[in-house]
Amino acid sequence: MGDSPFAKSPMAVDEGYILTKDFAGEHERLLLLEGHVDALSVEAIEAVGIAPGARCLEIGAGAGSIARWFAERVGDPRLVTAIDLDTRLLEPLAAEGIEVVRHDVLIDDFPTESFDIVHARAVLEHIPAREEVLDRIAAWLAPNGALVLVDCASYPIYSSHHEPFAKAMAAWVDVIGRTGTDYDWTRTFPEPLQRHGYRDVGAAAIAPVFRGDTPTARLWTLTLETLRSRIVEAQLLTDDEIDEAQALLANPDFWDFSAGWVAAWGRRP
Secondary structure, eight states: OTTOTTSOOSSOOOSSOOOOTTSTTHHHHHHHHHHHHHHHHHHHHHHHOOOTTOOEEEESOTTSHHHHHHHHHHTOGGGEEEEESOOGGGHHHHHTTOEEEEOOTTTOOOOTTOEEEEEEESSGGGOTTHHHHHHHHHHHEEEEEEEEEEEEEOTTGGGOSOHHHHHHHHHHHHHHHTTTOOHHHHHTTTHHHHHTTOEEEEEEEEOOEEESSSHHHHHHHHHHHHHHHHHHHTTSSOHHHHHHHHHHHTOTTOEEEOOEEEEEEEEOO
8 A cells, every 4th residue: 555544554463453332422323324234234145145033143232223123124133142251232133032142253163054144333344364264154154145244444544635634544554553453454345255165245435425423424534532542652643633523523614534444255165
């Protein structure tokens, strides 16, 4: 990427996932993320097809919107399993009959051929061993089962002519990249599925335009706030510079690109 502010940091991976549910605004942030990207997830799932009675797995279920959508489409919440490293926001799903499981896709397993469709959004982008996970998921799928991946690709933002926003987004990518997150990997979709032998592969993408003082702007406001201390500690930006970006995000006269999102899908190898 040359001199792009989204070039990878030379620093080594230093710790695990940092967008945790300990942040006071994380539930709101996840709800906003769902509103931002659910339509792309649904488009991708429908591209591979979902029938009544299908067994569904939602990896990294967040605040639960796709797990609920699965339950409605297949006609029985008991056919849906929602997993996450931290399930504290998923308790309402369990009350609705969806199986909620604390699960680490790198360590924990499911019996072979457990699911007809698996959806993972904003998950593999954060896992350095993502290629290994693609193989693990394949074993969980029924013979004609399908995997749908949806991940973030930050490519539109670095060219923003709004300098405070561009610098803040570059700092976000830098600081989260130090934990192993790789948004460049998403730019290669659907190649990872092809490499692992998935069949009937396809892809779709969005690169939304948004304005300040909207739900999308609020999503970025909260994302910057949850990473603020790490950005400042890494000397990527000062608090004042983050405040400048936040002021733009609160201004209804501000317009720019949000990050892109790419979906890829394929059937079990």
